Structure formats: C-alpha cells, structure tokens
Amino acid sequence: MPRPFTPKVVTGNALLEGDVVYLAADGSWTRDLARAELLTDEADAQVRLIEAQARAGEVVGVYLADMAEGPDGPEPTHFREAFRRAGPSGYVFAKSTS
Amino acid sequence: MYRYDDFDAAFVAQRNRQFRAQVERRIDGSLTEEEFKPLRLMNGLYLQLHAYMLRIAIPYGTLRSAQMRQLAHIADTWDKGYGHFTTRQNIQFNWPRLRDVPDILDALAEVEMHAVQTSGNTIRNVTADHFAGAAADEVADPRPVAELIRQWSTDHPEFQFLPRKFKIAVTGSSNDRAVTAAHDIGLRLVEREGEIGFQVLVGGGLGRTPMIGKVIAEFVPSEDLLAYLGAVVSVWNLLGRRDNKFKSRIKITVHEHGIEAIRDMVAARFAEIRPGFSGVDQERLAAITAQFAPPPFRTASTASFDAAYAEDPVFRAWADTNLFPHRAEGYAIAQISLKAHGATPGDATSAQMRVMADIAERFGHDELRISHEQNVVLPHVHKADLPEVHAILRAHGLATANIGLISDIIACPGLDYCALATARSIPVAQEIATRFDALKIEHEIGDLKIKISGCINACGHHHVGHIGILGLDRAGVENYQITLGGDHTETASLGERTGPGFAADEIVGAVETIVETYLAERASPGETFIETYRRVGMAPFKAALYPDTAKPAVGGASDAA
Numbered sequence: 001m002p003r004p005f006t007p008k009v010v011t012g013n014a015l016l017e018g019d020v021v022y023l024a025a026d027g028s029w030t031r032d033l034a035r036a037e038l039l040t041d042e043a044d045a046q047v048r049l050i051e052a053q054a055r056a057g058e059v060v061g062v063y064l065a066d067m068a069e070g071p072d073g074p075e076p077t078h079f080r081e082a083f084r085r086a087g088p089s090g091y092v093f094a095k096s097t098s
Numbered sequence: 099m100y101r102y103d104d105f106d107a108a109f110v111a112q113r114n115r116q117f118r119a120q121v122e123r124r125i126d127g128s129l130t131e132e133e134f135k136p137l138r139l140m141n142g143l144y145l146q147l148h149a150y151m152l153r154i155a156i157p158y159g160t161l162r163s164a165q166m167r168q169l170a171h172i173a174d175t176w177d178k179g180y181g182h183f184t185t186r187q188n189i190q191f192n193w194p195r196l197r198d199v200p201d202i203l204d205a206l207a208e209v210e211m212h213a214v215q216t217s218g219n220t221i222r223n224v225t226a227d228h229f230a231g232a233a234a235d236e237v238a239d240p241r242p243v244a245e246l247i248r249q250w251s252t253d254h255p256e257f258q259f260l261p262r263k264f265k266i267a268v269t270g271s272s273n274d275r276a277v278t279a280a281h282d283i284g285l286r287l288v289e290r291e292g293e294i295g296f297q298v299l300v301g302g303g304l305g306r307t308p309m310i311g312k313v314i315a316e317f318v319p320s321e322d323l324l325a326y327l328g329a330v331v332s333v334w335n336l337l338g339r340r341d342n343k344f345k346s347r348i349k350i351t352v353h354e355h356g357i358e359a360i361r362d363m364v365a366a367r368f369a370e371i372r373p374g375f376s377g378v379d380q381e382r383l384a385a386i387t388a389q390f391a392p393p394p395f396r397t398a399s400t401a402s403f404d405a406a407y408a409e410d411p412v413f414r415a416w417a418d419t420n421l422f423p424h425r426a427e428g429y430a431i432a433q434i435s436l437k438a439h440g441a442t443p444g445d446a447t448s449a450q451m452r453v454m455a456d457i458a459e460r461f462g463h464d465e466l467r468i469s470h471e472q473n474v475v476l477p478h479v480h481k482a483d484l485p486e487v488h489a490i491l492r493a494h495g496l497a498t499a500n501i502g503l504i505s506d507i508i509a510c511p512g513l514d515y516c517a518l519a520t521a522r523s524i525p526v527a528q529e530i531a532t533r534f535d536a537l538k539i540e541h542e543i544g545d546l547k548i549k550i551s552g553c554i555n556a557c558g559h560h561h562v563g564h565i566g567i568l569g570l571d572r573a574g575v576e577n578y579q580i581t582l583g584g585d586h587t588e589t590a591s592l593g594e595r596t597g598p599g600f601a602a603d604e605i606v607g608a609v610e611t612i613v614e615t616y617l618a619e620r621a622s623p624g625e626t627f628i629e630t631y632r633r634v635g636m637a638p639f640k641a642a643l644y645p646d647t648a649k650p651a652v653g654g655a656s657d658a659a
C-alpha cells in the first residue's frame with residue numbers, strides 16, 4: 001500500500017549564495033520557511049519540483065522536504081530540516097545576519 | 099620550507115584561471131550543475147547544508163606565518179571571520195559565495211596555497227606527522243617525500259579518475275602521529291643499515307567498513323618509492339570497484355583479493371614501470387629536501403622557562419600537557435589547543451590566526467603546523483621564549499592546557515554544516531568538554547582521546563578513538579553509538595561497540611559513566627584509559643552503561659579478557 005502523502009515544501013540552495021531557499025507560492029525563492037508554499041497534494045508537489053529543478057540558474061540541489069502545517073506556516077518534521085532552517089548551533093551570527 | 103618554483107606558480111595560476119572561467123560559465127548558464135559539479139569539486143568547492151564550503155590543502159600540515167595571515171584575510175574578506183581545521187590537515191571555509199571563490203583561490207596562490215585535489219576521486223592532500231622535522235623521536239623529516247608525492251600526484255594524468263578518493267599519510271617516527279594505519283597508503287619512514295626507506299601499509303581506512311592497513315612492503319628504498327606508489331594506485335585503479343561506491347576504496351580491494359595477491363600484482367606492475375623513473379624524481383627530492391633544512395637553532399639559557407615552571411601553576415599545567423620534546427637542545431614543540439572548553443573543535447577566528455602567525459614569526463622560526471587532531475603546533479620554540487608565548491596565547495584564549503586530555507576532542511562538522519551528516523557532533527564535543535572542565539578531573543583522568551563523527555563516513559576518526567562516538571539518525575531522532583578501545587597510533591586498533599546507542603541528552607552522561615568506570619577499574623593513576631581497557635575488556639563498561647541488561651553471571655565483572 002502506498003504511504004499517505006505528507007506535506008512538503010520545495011527547497012534547495014541558492015546558486016550564488018549557497019544558502020537555503022524555499023519556494024514560495026508566488027514562485028519566488030524565500031529564505032524564510034514561514035513564507036514557503038506548503039504542498040499538500042502529491043501531483044501538485046511533483047509539478048512544483050520539476051518546475052523548480054528547471055530553474056538551474058537560480059538554485060542547486062532542489063528537492064521536496066517533509067513539513068507539517070504550523071500556526072506560522074510550514075514547520076520541519078525532521079531535525080535535519082530544522083537545522084537547515086536554523087543554521088549551525090553555537091554561532092550567534094549563524095543565520096540572518098549574513 | 100618548500101617554496102613554489104615557476105612551474106608550481108604557473109600551474110596554480112592556470113588552474114585558477116580555468117576555474118574562474120568555469121564559474122562564469124556556470125553562472126551564465128553555459129554549464130549545467132551536472133557539468134559544473136565535478137569541476138568545482140576538483141578545486142575543493144563543496145555545497146554543504148547552509149552554504150558552499152571551500153576546502154584548502156595545507157600540505158603535510160605546514161604553514162608559514164604569511165600563509166596563516168592570508169587565511170585570516172580570507173576569513174575576514176570572503177567568509178565569516180573564522181575557519182575550521184580538519185582531521186586531514188585542511189582548512190575549510192564554511193560560507194564563501196560562488197562568485198568570490200576564484201578571488202579566494204587567487205589570494206591563496208599569492209601565498210603558494212591551493213585547493214586542488216582536496217575533493218574528488220583523486221589522490222588527496224598528503225598528510226604527515228605534525229611534529230615533522232622537530233620531534234626528538236624522528237628517523238628523518240617526512241615532509242620532503244610528502245612534497246614529492248604532492249607534486250607527483252597533482253594532476254597525474256593516470257590518477258584523475260580513480261575508483262574513489264585516495265589518501266596517503268607519512269610518518270618519520272616510529273611513534274605514529276599521522277594515523278598511517280587508517281589511510282589508503284600509510285608510509286613509515288625507516289632506516290635500514292644506514293639507508294632510508296619506507297614501510298608501506300595499504301588498505302587502511304575508516305568509514306562504513308573500517309580497516310587497519312596491512313603491510314604490503316617492509317622496506318621500499320627511497321629511490322623506488324614513487325614507482326611503488328604508482329604501482330599500488332595503478333593496480334587498484336584497474337581492480338577497484340567502480341560499480342559500487344561502498345566497495346570502491348582500496349581497503350575493499352585488498353580485503354576481496356587478499357594482501358598476498360595484491361602484493362604480487364603490485365610487484366609485477368612495479369617491475370613494468372620502475373624503468374620509467376630515470377632518477378629525475380630523486381634530483382627533485384634532493385632539491386626539495388634542501389628546502390626543508392632545519393632552521394638555525396639558537397643556544398640560550400632556559401632559566402626563564404625553569405623559573406616560570408617553578409613559580410606559575412598555570413604555565414606549569416600548560417607546559418605539562420601542551421609541550422613535546424624537541425630534537426634541538428633547549429627547544430620545545432608547543433601545541434596550541436583549538437579546543438577551549440565549550441568551543442567548536444578545530445575552529446579558529448581570524449584574530450586567533452593572526453596571533454598564532456605573529457607568535458610563529460617572532461618566536462617560532464616562522465613555522466606553524468596543523469595537526470590531524472585539529473590543533474595548531476609551533477614546532478620550534480626556544481624554551482626561553484615559552485613564558486612570553488604562553489602569556490600571549492592566554493590573552494587570546496589560546497592557552498587551554500588540554501592536549502591529549504578528554505576535552506581535546508576531534509569532532510567533524512557533523513549536521514551543523516555537513517550535507518552528509520546524520521547527526522550533530524560539535525555540540526556533543528562542546529558539552530563533554532564543558533562537563534569535564536566543570537568536574538575539574540580531566541588532568542586526573544589523563545590521556546584519553548574522544549573522537550566524534552556525525553555520520554558513518556568517520557571523518558572524526560571515531561573508530562580509532564579511545565572513546566569513539568558516532569552520530570546516527572534513528573527514526574528521525576539523533577542517536578549516538580559508542581565504541582571503546584580504538585587506537586590511532588602505531589598500535590592501531592578499531593574500537594568495539596558498547597551496545598545500543600544513546601540519545602542526544604544521554605550521551606554526555608554515558609561518557610561520564612565510562613570515565614567513572616575507568617577511574618574505578620584502573621590499577622594505578624598511571625594506567626591510562628586504553629591500558630585499562632585492554633586489561634579489563636568491555637565487560638565492566640557494558641555493565642555500567644546498561645545496568646538493566648547486564649548479565650548477573652559475569653561475577654566480578656572485571657575478569658573479561
């Protein structure tokens with residue numbers, strides 16, 4: 001039996017900066033996971049992924065990452081995505097101040 | 099120290115020009131990522147979790163102060179003000195932007211450095227004993243031959259598309275500080291009836307299938323070395339499993355075919371290619387060796403050292419742990435710990451890099467070393483200067499007196515940076531160091547090496563740690579497996595798993611339990627952790643770690659062989 005589809009976001013790394021980006025509903029790339037488009041339909045997610053992969057001049061290593069719906073937008077369900085969002089622990093400048 | 103000649107400079111400059119054009123073509127869309135990726139990897143550029151990462155070679159771990167200053171400049175100009183020294187004597191910058199990388203490479207070339215072959219299926223940066231040319235226990239300086247191998251292997255046309263990466267380490271001392279037994283080829287410089295040659299180990303490696311290297315040749319004369327290395331790599335290049343990434347390293351080839359068969363094939367290949375070595379390599383080696391002539395050591399009184407040692411307990415503690423005997427009278431090898439309690443192992447800020455460069459220039463014959471243990475070494479300091487050196491280090495948070503102790507932890511970047519990681523390693527190292535610092539027992543514990551990897555690839559050498567920690571992802575939760583009894587030296591051995599792993603909030607407590615068990619079991623305060631482990635075995639540690647599952651039948655518990 002196929003596993004039920006879990007919500008996802010399209011994510012990857014920006015080609016020039018290398019930092020983590022998420023696909024927003026308007027098709028732009030955002031650094032803010034809260035602004036990412038949460039994809040709850042499997043076919044829809046595949047289409048968004050294929051479209052994103054074609055934007056090779058903007059992003060690298062695009063994939064679908066599991067997320068849950070939170071009060072402020074998508075929330076990571078696995079610690080790897082949580083760390084991708086947060087940046088390395090222990091450095092105050094880790095994210096956002098770049 | 100080796101200085102680039104015109105050929106080296108032209109080669110690196112050309113390579114940098116090529117890469118600059120490749121970056122431009124990637125950005126303007128002429129190259130796809132699939133086309134660009136192998137090109138960037140050939141030049142040390144990875145894409146990690148949060149950013150690109152540039153891995154720069156520090157051949158045989160040796161740096162001049164000008165080079166260290168340039169690394170500080172790069173950290174400030176194009177990165178976030180710090181760098182990470184790795185277990186393979188490289189430095190990694192964690193935040194470069196793609197467009198800036200060609201400029202960084204040009205800045206490196208200005209000080210005769212590069213990132214060539216720090217990635218990809220090539221012969222990687224050749225590493226060596228970080229005390230090379232200084233240690234009292236050395237047969238000869240291993241760096242000239244390491245440099246020769248670097249030159250021979252760089253852009254070697256036969257060895258650019260190997261089955262997998264290939265790592266070589268060289269030691270000039272019978273006390274192996276270069277982890278030669280865990281390399282694809284380990285070279286141990288030996289002297290036989292006045293002749294210098296090499297004991298050659300092959301097929302060592304950690305990772306998914308850890309193996310201790312096997313001796314393939316007891317003595318290869320110096321003049322045969324390159325041909326012999328070429329023969330080994332060439333035999334593996336043909337036999338190596340390109341069909342399965344997990345079986346592609348030479349350790350598997352040796353394991354599958356047996357060391358005897360490999361030895362015979364290497365001998366046959368050696369006989370074929372040896373005549374092609376006309377002696378040019380030996381002329382080259384002689385020229386390189388001349389550049390590694392020892393610095394002009396001075397003769398001076400060590401009275402100021404003796405006085406500081408007698409009067410200043412802080413200096414004495416540092417001298418006791420961080421100094422190592424030098425071969426020149428009145429000198430010492432001083433180690434700078436990059437493991438301040440709670441800090442990220444192996445990280446140095448640009449300010450710290452400049453301080454270390456200044457000290458090397460003023461007091462250390464302009465030399466610095468990077469150890470595979472992720473510390474910095476001042477290989478030649480006169481003892482008379484050590485009190486002042488210590489004072490400067492202390493003022494910059496660089497005088498932690500913990501070399502070889504429980505807080506001197508090797509930790510790979512793990513899930514804080516690494517795209518391959520399955521768990522974090524840095525916070526585990528930080529917490530262990532902080533905990534034992536608070537307990538104030540690390541000097542009492544003595545020699546104990548903890549090594550942590552954030553995934554099975556084992557960049558943190560966990561298999562050869564006295565206590566090894568491997569971070570895994572168990573059903574979406576970080577979990578840490580412990581091994582005990584590993585050894586990275588000339589008596590190399592792989593650690594043994596204690597049993598089920600520990601959650602992130604249990605791992606520090608588990609290490610504490612292991613240490614308490616050791617302190618209770620050790621025959622005398624002089625018996626080190628590894629000695630106790632070898633004497634009493636796994637049983638008491640297991641019983642302490644897993645009290646609920648321990649078998650009552652073991653009796654005294656400490657009688658396991």
Ligand code: SF4
Pocket residue numbers: 510511512513516517518519520551552553554555556557558
């Ligand atoms: S051991 Fe794994 S997590 Fe650590 S640096 Fe190597 S690949 Fe990354």
